[in-house]
Amino acid sequence: MSENTIAAKKSPEMLDYLLKRRSVKVLDMVEPGPSQEELEIMLRAACRVPDHGKLSPFYFIIFGGDKRIQVSKALREAYLSEEPEASPAKLDLEAARFERAPLVIAVVSRIREAKVPAWEQILCAGAACQNLILAANALGYGAQWLTEWYAFNDSFKAHLGLEKGREHIAGFVYIGSTSSQPEERPRPDLKELVNYYESDKPLIKGNLYNNDGKGFAPLQFEFLLETNT
Ligand SMILES: Cc1cc2nc3c(=O)[nH]c(=O)nc-3n(C[C@H](O)[C@H](O)[C@H](O)COP(=O)(O)O)c2cc1C
Helix, strand or coil, X not given: CCCCCCCCCCCHHHHHHHHHCCCCCHHHEECCXXXXXXXXXXXXXXXXXXXXCCCCCEEEEEEECCHHHHCHHHHHHHHHHHCCCCCHHHHHHHHCHHHHCCEEEEEEEEXXXXXXXXXXXXXXXXXXXXXXXXHHHHCCCEEEEECCHHHHCHHHHHHHCCCCCCXXXXXXXXXXXXXXXXXXXCCCCHHHHCCCCCCCCCCCXXXXXXXXXXXXXXXXXXXXXXXXC
């Protein structure tokens, strides 16, 4: 047993938070952002995720203060590569993406060479994003997990230094102070998503979100089909 670990602890406060948590829209974020000390606490929480093989299949890029402005040139060029006809006003808007919140943390999923399937390593990076958000919220900051177009733009990813094929943006976690509490949004009905196993009954798979006529999202990561074992 260690004083520094907790396997389970009754916490009505944490449960209440989990049942009511909401993201804060990045446009509703204001200064101040987290201090350096708070940032390090959040990052430590982000690293404390279930991680098959102890691979830490993620790393972070921090954009605070002026760095949010310095990155705007790369964002502008990346947007122009996608939309060569974009108006100057639109380009200004896209270039200023990171300036919307006091702090932006890119969580990069890095597929390690290991027996653990890529899929599991990617999930682990997603868990790091969520732990980051939970820690930010517990420190009193609002947070939002975004990808937007630049998470998938090759020239922007290359500018950041991501290795093609092996590294992907799991998320840009935007963090800042917030003055208002967000409205509730509809949540899934458990009846639509939960199956109690019975061998002869068809599964309920959440039709709630599949009936918008838009079909399935494209599978962007073909390597997910492979396992390394
Ligand atoms: C991987 C991932 C990427 C996301 N990217 C975007 C995005 O680009 N734009 C957006 O509006 N919401 C995005 N979201 C959703 C928001 O983070 C957030 O969940 C949503 O606004 C609903 O708020 P809630 O967390 O309070 O339910 C993303 C969520 C995930 C998990």
